[in-house]
Amino acid sequence: MTPDNVDDLELINRIVRETLQLYSPVHTIFRQTTRPVDAVGYQMPADEQVHLSVISAHCDERYYDDPKSFRPDRWTNNFEEEGLAEFAYIPFGGGRRTCIGREFASLEAVLVLATVGQQYRFDWAGDDTDIAIEPEITTKTQDGLPMRMSKR
Structure with missing residues (x-):
């Protein structure tokens, strides 16, 4: 597995994107106002x-x-480019303040998932029950993820 064949891993790429949509690395993006702002009627x-x-944002129907x-x-079918509004998918923030490590983190996640997935099987x-999320600086689960791992 190398960075050269990452684009060939379509399913793994979709799994990583979907995981980031459901469980983003950060749960909130904060900013400091520098002047009074009217945002959709909120002052x-x-x-x-x-x-x-x-x-x-990621659960908006x-x-x-x-x-x-x-x-x-x-x-699939270029969902983000064709039908997704700007800032509807923001696991690494958005705009000019998006995470500088976004591309590296996404590449790393795809490569690790593909490499580990070739050798091991994970079963819940x-x-x-739903996975309980504990929002701190980064998003994490409250009680871990109970998994059974077996060699393929």
Whole structure:
């Protein structure tokens, strides 16, 4: 597995994108206002910390059909380029302040998932409840991810 054949890993790329849509590395993006701002009828004073919920943006049914379901096939046919509004998918932030490591992190995730997935199988070992998220500086699960790993 090398960076040269990452584009050939279409399914792995879709799985990584879908995982980032459901469980972004950060749960909120914050900014500080420098002047009073009117945002869709909400008045924010100057020098106020404002948070954008990445989780809420990624669960917005205006942009995603069944947004809380794991559906990697939603990322086929250039979904983002053709039908997704700007800032509807922001796992690494957006605009000119997007994460500088975005491309590297995405490449790394695809390569690691493909490499590990060739050698091991992972099966869910937890109950059927939702994964509880603990929003801190980065998003993490409250109780880990109970998995069974077996060699392929």
